[in-house]
Amino acid sequence: MERRESGGAWRKVVGAIPGGASLFSIAIGAAVLVGWAADIAFLKSVLPIWVAMKANTALGFILAGLSLWFLRQEAMPPVQRRLGKSLGAAVALVSGLTIVEYLAKLDLHIDQLIFTDSAEAVATSSPGRMAIHTALSFAMVGIALRVMDVETSRGVRLAQVLALLGAFVPFLILVTYVYDIQFPGAVNYTTSMALHTAITFLLLCAGILLARPRQGLIREILSERVGGVVARWMLPTTMVALFVLGWLRLEGQAIGLYGTEVGLSVMVVSNIAVLSFVVWRMARALNRADEKRVELNRVLLQRAEELAAVNKELEAFSYSVSHDLRAPLRTLDGFSQMLLEDYVEKLDEEGRRRLERIRAASQRLGRLIDDLLSLSRLSRTEVKSETVDLSGLAAAIAAELHQSDPYRRVEFVIADGHHVQGDVGLLRAALTNLLNNAWKFTSKHPMARIEFGAMHLNGQTVYFVKDDGAGFDPSYTNKLFAPFQRLHGTREFDGSGIGLATVQRIVRRHGGDIRAEAAVEKGATFYFTLGK
Amino acid sequence: MTMNKKAILLVEDNPDDEELTLRGLRTNNIANDIVVAHDGVEALEYLFGTGPHANRNLAEQPALILLDLKLPRLDGLEVLRRIRADDHTRLLPVVILTSSKEERDLVESYQLGANSYVRKPVDFNQFCEAAKQLGLYWLVLNEVVS
Numbered sequence: 001m002e003r004r005e006s007g008g009a010w011r012k013v014v015g016a017i018p019g020g021a022s023l024f025s026i027a028i029g030a031a032v033l034v035g036w037a038a039d040i041a042f043l044k045s046v047l048p049i050w051v052a053m054k055a056n057t058a059l060g061f062i063l064a065g066l067s068l069w070f071l072r073q074e075a076m077p078p079v080q081r082r083l084g085k086s087l088g089a090a091v092a093l094v095s096g097l098t099i100v101e102y103l104a105k106l107d108l109h110i111d112q113l114i115f116t117d118s119a120e121a122v123a124t125s126s127p128g129r130m131a132i133h134t135a136l137s138f139a140m141v142g143i144a145l146r147v148m149d150v151e152t153s154r155g156v157r158l159a160q161v162l163a164l165l166g167a168f169v170p171f172l173i174l175v176t177y178v179y180d181i182q183f184p185g186a187v188n189y190t191t192s193m194a195l196h197t198a199i200t201f202l203l204l205c206a207g208i209l210l211a212r213p214r215q216g217l218i219r220e221i222l223s224e225r226v227g228g229v230v231a232r233w234m235l236p237t238t239m240v241a242l243f244v245l246g247w248l249r250l251e252g253q254a255i256g257l258y259g260t261e262v263g264l265s266v267m268v269v270s271n272i273a274v275l276s277f278v279v280w281r282m283a284r285a286l287n288r289a290d291e292k293r294v295e296l297n298r299v300l301l302q303r304a305e306e307l308a309a310v311n312k313e314l315e316a317f318s319y320s321v322s323h324d325l326r327a328p329l330r331t332l333d334g335f336s337q338m339l340l341e342d343y344v345e346k347l348d349e350e351g352r353r354r355l356e357r358i359r360a361a362s363q364r365l366g367r368l369i370d371d372l373l374s375l376s377r378l379s380r381t382e383v384k385s386e387t388v389d390l391s392g393l394a395a396a397i398a399a400e401l402h403q404s405d406p407y408r409r410v411e412f413v414i415a416d417g418h419h420v421q422g423d424v425g426l427l428r429a430a431l432t433n434l435l436n437n438a439w440k441f442t443s444k445h446p447m448a449r450i451e452f453g454a455m456h457l458n459g460q461t462v463y464f465v466k467d468d469g470a471g472f473d474p475s476y477t478n479k480l481f482a483p484f485q486r487l488h489g490t491r492e493f494d495g496s497g498i499g500l501a502t503v504q505r506i507v508r509r510h511g512g513d514i515r516a517e518a519a520v521e522k523g524a525t526f527y528f529t530l531g532k
Numbered sequence: 533m534t535m536n537k538k539a540i541l542l543v544e545d546n547p548d549d550e551e552l553t554l555r556g557l558r559t560n561n562i563a564n565d566i567v568v569a570h571d572g573v574e575a576l577e578y579l580f581g582t583g584p585h586a587n588r589n590l591a592e593q594p595a596l597i598l599l600d601l602k603l604p605r606l607d608g609l610e611v612l613r614r615i616r617a618d619d620h621t622r623l624l625p626v627v628i629l630t631s632s633k634e635e636r637d638l639v640e641s642y643q644l645g646a647n648s649y650v651r652k653p654v655d656f657n658q659f660c661e662a663a664k665q666l667g668l669y670w671l672v673l674n675e676v677v678s
Contacts, residue, residue, distance in 0.1 A: 319632070322634055324602075324631070326631045326654055327549060327631055330549060330552060330656070330659065333655060334548070334551075334656040334659060337657065338656075359655075365654075366654030373633070
């Protein structure tokens with residue numbers, strides 16, 4: 001986790017491996033074919049005493065390399081991916097036929113299809129035929145490429161498993177080359193594989209593994225988490241250490257420091273030492289990560305407690321507001337009314353008007369307090385999840401609005417069949433606010449049209465409420481959803497400025513968002529989403 | 533239908549609200565005696581005939597109790613609990629008359645056996661209307677166990 005900042009560089013290297021491996025494979029295959037065509041021994045076997053790469057193997061590498069090139073990333077175009085898979089199948093077919101030749105002791109005449117093998121070929125069963133191990137490795141690489149994007153229900157990537165299996169023998173061969181040893185009874189065809197064949201196989205397998213870095217078992221190694229960090233440190237360390245130890249053991253044995261038994265014991269003990277060190281480092285890394293996590297958890301719990309306390313305080317506050325703030329308003333309104341009733345002959349027109357102003361103000365403040373309380377309650381109540389018929393809700397609200405003022409000529413257009421998962425009470429409140437707004441801001445027009453509908457945008461359903469009323473200046477959209485912000489004077493359109501804040505809060509509590517589009521006297525449209 | 537002539541017990545600590553409620557009831561021709569208790573303790577003393585009301589005839593219980601929730605000393609919910617716990621008062625109609633619209637107040641009131649829950653409107657005309665409806669319903673329409 002500490003290395004997250006430097007993550008970019010090595011990730012780029014890792015990302016380039018599939019492409020690089022495929023180009024390398026194609027190049028090696030082509031070079032060997034040139035070697036066969038021009039009879040250049042160096043290109044075929046690197047050193048004359050080593051086995052040469054067969055022409056079929058070279059062809060296999062070109063096909064496998066091309067296949068990996070077309071599959072090197074998840075986001076390749078479908079045409080290329082199909083081509084890549086077909087090339088993988090071709091590789092599997094050639095190697096499969098060779099295996100059949102070995103098993104059934106047949107000659108299918110595919111071995112010298114391109115070039116005729118020389119009579120003095122090193123370690124060859126029949127002229128031009130690739131080694132059985134090469135054929136097996138090709139089979140696994142070929143199938144791996146063919147099933148590159150197949151994943152079992154438990155998340156296992158067959159391609160990655162096959163790539164690891166296919167790398168086993170080439171890796172073994174590479175080690176024997178480096179240690180300069182031969183299997184007892186070698187040279188014979190069952191154990192021979194050209195050095196560049198082994199290296200190319202290893203690169204191809206690495207390329208297949210890294211072509212899908214976010215899937216299957218390779219994901220754990222490349223992960224940002226502590227496991228990935230530890231694995232990326234442990235794997236190379238262990239590999240290099242064991243490799244070097246094995247080499248030292250052989251060298252020691254070769255110069256007569258110790259015999260086979262002692263050599264084995266030295267090897268075992270040093271392996272144990274290396275693995276213990278690696279395990280210790282892993283334990284330390286995990287412990288540190290765990291300590292950090294425990295500490296973060298503690299801090300988080302503390303925050304949660306503080307938040308709960310603040311929430312409780314807020315609740316007590318709003319409870320007190322609900323009880324205590326309205327009482328004086330009742331006094332203001334009630335006693336003004338009593339004055340109006342009892343002192344009617346002592347008050348002139350202006351006196352009565354002023355008392356009415358006091359009454360209107362106290363009533364407005366009363367409504368404001370109520371709205372504010374319900375807004376604050378919105379953030380505190382739990383959001384239920386049930387299937388809500390938004391179209392039905394909109395239609396019901398529209399009917400209520402019609403009833404409230406039957407003489408207004410407003411056409412409601414409500415799209416049918418929009419259901420959503422959410423809290424029916426909250427969603428009704430949101431739609432009521434939006435449709436009430438549309439109703440209110442079209443009231444100065446003789447005829448109006450109010451629409452509720454939905455559309456799909458970037459895989460999300462976007463609902464909208466649209467009217468052709470007064471609209472507003474779009475440069476004020478940012479003020480629209482803040483509580484107590486009003487874009488129209490009370491004289492023009494009544495309201496407390498809390499409706500859209502309420503709607504926004506409801507929409508956000510459903511995991512969605514809301515925005516508005518409008519122009520002065522051209523109507524307003526409110527677009528909102530409700531979660532995924 | 534005859535109007536129940538027994539008293540109404542109004543439990544209200546705010547003098548302004550008291551006056552408004554009284555006026556609301558009076559302007560709607562509710563002629564019953566109105567006994568006012570200014571906190572929960574006073575209300576219980578009246579109902580159970582203790583303290584200053586030691587000599588009260590307990591057979592004469594009010595026809596209706598209008599109970600505020602937020603009260604000094606003993607709050608409305610506790611008063612309601614005691615009323616419902618005592619055999620002499622458990623059947624009396626209790627109407628919660630309060631400022632609060634908080635869900636938990638409503639739920640708790642009904643759970644404790646309130647007969648009705650009315651929120652005092654800020655608008656005095658609506659307030660008078662509420663008082664009128666309450667009087668009409670609880671003192672005229674509603675039949676109580678005598």
